[in-house]
Amino acid sequence: MSIRRRLVGLVTATALLVSAAPALATDTQPLALYVNGRELFLPQVPILKENRVLVPMRAYLESLGAEVGWEPPDLVTAALGGRTVQLRIGEQTALVDGRSVPLDVPAQLIEDRTYVPLRFLSEGLGATVEYDGEAAAVTVQTAPPGQLEVIDGPLNVRQSPSTSSPILMTVPLGTRLEIVTEEPGSEWTEVLLPGGLRGWVANRYTRTLGSQPVVEPFLPILEQRAFLQAGGQCVGAVPIIADLTLVPLAETMRALGGSLERTEDGAGMRARLSGRELMLVPGSVEGWLDGQLRILTAAPVVVGGRPFVAARDVADIFGLPLSWSDATHTVTIGEAGTVCNPPAAAKAYIMMDAATGAVLSEYNARDPLYIASTTKIMTALLAVERGNPNSVVTVSSTAASQPGTSVYLRAGEQRTLGELLYGLMLVSGNDAAVAIAEHISGSEESFAWLMNQRAAELGARNTYFVTASGLDDWVDPYSTAEDLAAIAQHALQNPRFRSYMYPTQAVIPGPWGNRQLTNSNLFTLRYPGATGVKNGWTEKAAYTLVASAWRDGREVLLVLLGAPTRTELYSQAYNLMDHGFILAGQSWLLN
Structure with a gap:
């Protein structure tokens, strides 16, 4: 088995049906986890144990868009943005890009799940981590790609940092250039061009790219897709799995004017809309609407830290109209709004x-x-x-x-x-x-x-x-x-x-x-x-x-x-x- 394998490649209709989060040990505290501004709803929640934040390995790495590998009986490999981390369950050292690094807390098994130390794993992959004890929340920012984006163009890439230097290339708006050297306060940045050629660009015409929302885990499940209208807007492409149109629950609730939050024990989710409250647990077809049992069409699933539910369940439970257009391949919850796929005088x-x-x-x-x-x-x-x-x-x-x-x-x-x-x-x-x-x-x-x-x-x-x-x-x-x-x-x-x-x-x-x-x-x-x-x-x-x-x-x-x-x-x-x-x-x- 290859030690480097993209986790999202394993996501199929059957693999999506994850089990409910295991009950947490009595000495652990569930935490909210945010990556690049998005709260993750993982099947197994991050926990605070012995004053250290631990995360469920596979679910967390998937949400980060990392490549993950597993070699029995205990070797874990993660790769992201050209950086690699290797660790063994229970060992006090790990490898970061081949360098041995001591761990204050080893990877460990909790309720038959592999949990890894969040700060070490994230920082080893180039991300930054901040912990807010009062809010019981952890924020992770993945490393930016080390690129500039042209915001005022066409832009001349020059041989040296001077406006009188020969022009190597001229590029339009939106071009992304890999940074070689970037000195704080400097008016110029050295960039890498195709073929190994280096050049210089004036900073006033560019901006440094920051961390972006992670989309890689979702692209494979959108191979079969529909489009979602909700709350008067086009929420975007959504997956079709086992002939069901699934919608991202957090974003759909917000579009409809509602909200989604984690339950107190971290094992489930609470969706609120129009004065009604729905309790859900990933992997279970049992939901609770205002305290009353409701059986769902399909169990909620979690991919990339985002919960997905059947569109018909959202509509039925909250009493909203639901419609489908074969012509535009669009499902609409509530009133129609921004058209996702407008008609075209083309093939x-x-x-x-x-x-x-x-x-x-x-x-x-x-x-x-x-x-x-x-x-x-x-x-x-x-x-x-x-x-x-x-x-x-x-x-x-x-x-x-x-x-x-x-x-x-x-x-x-x-x-x-x-x-x-x-x-x-x-x-x-x-x-x-x-x-x-x-x-x-x-x-x-x-x-x-x-x-x-x-x-x-x-x-x-x-x-x-x-x-x-x-x-x-x-x-x-x-x-x-x-x-x-x-x-x-x-x-x-x-x-x-x-x-x-x-x-x-x-x-x-x-x-x-x-x-x-x-x-x-x-x-x-x-x-x-x-x-x-x-x-x-x-x-x-x-x-x-x-x-x-x-x-x-x-x-x-x-x-x-x-x-x-x-x-x-x-x-x-x-x-x-x-x-x-x-x-x-x-x-x-x-x-």
Whole structure:
């Protein structure tokens, strides 16, 4: 058995049915636990024992988004953000990134559960811990990722900390850059660029990223999902398990105007709404409404420290109307409000948070469709991952003779890879696409194989690339809105990729003078806060678009496929993106 295994991979319909919390020993005190501002409702509660805070190992590590491993009979391994902790039950020392560290309290078994010391485990994984004795609460902040985010762009990354220093790269709003050195009070920060290159950015145009809500434990259970409207807002994507729509209880109660709190013994939860009180225990179908027994449709389950209950139980118990829409895949508790999945004059779309991949809205997002020149996102991603932007590419006759949109490359012409990438992303040059493919893999056919391999690595399971350009006259490539979003979301994490997708114009040399390249993506040119990404059209695909935009510290990613006209494409994109920022502000995953 691998010692490093993501715990959420074990979450299935049966594994979710956790047992109720065991009765605590008489010398322990239950505590409330908060991670990055969210109270955790763990199946087994944290306890204060012998003046030390202990937490249930597996449930806590899952809520943190850590990888957890277990080697019988007693070895525990946890990994988070590049840091690793190993400890054995009952031993007074542990390993932090291979270094031996003494423990004042060892990991131990309590009521047949493995409990570990909270402060040591959290700080060993890079988090900070604060204990409030009066409130009987512990607060954990996971370590920020050591990144800057561009808040005023485009931003020049320079060779040295000076405005007169040569520019290494220019990146748009929302770009995240890894910090190398950050001196307090300094006006500049050194950052790491792709390929190991280092540069400097002016601090007044960036902010240091702080700890974010942990979403990793929830993404696997949202593979099968619906969307929840409650209290007049779209709470967001929620899991469907065993044909039941489950809703996050704490956030649903707040949206409905109620509350959720832990019971005094820490073993259950108390939901209050409209003067009524419901007592629940994870793993039990027995609930108590105002002291009267109620049998639930399904037992509440806890994933990532969040309790989930069946939507129909919330509605039935508190006397609220419940409705379901097959068209929008939305369950509504109470009155309808913000629409989760608005209608679209296109075949499919999806919106997600660009930083986390949390889905905000979708329509036919898993339908295989033609995607036209949005294919070039993968072409550009592979080029920046595997190529050097300064390397010289000799254009073949095959590349120069490509039909459709073009940079007007000539056979035998030599251009740098970086220049070809501007031609690829700004004017959608099919000739540039094939020249890049041949440079990276030797032939377009070999490059297409590489594209499919990379797509599979990124979780795009229903995608088939045939060409580097997206031309589909004689072949049948396809992808889905969801797959294309997964590819684009990963690409947006690469500053080098971003540097080629957003400029209004670029100039590259040609045999008879400079070529003036003007960005053909009207979304990038016209939408406030737009950062990219790529548009496309073929007769088979109709009009397609992958768009990203940054607003109030958040970036939203939109994929829109099969719009009937160019006007409809951009009109729908502007409306959906506006709506996406509203949904991001209401999402239970992000707030």
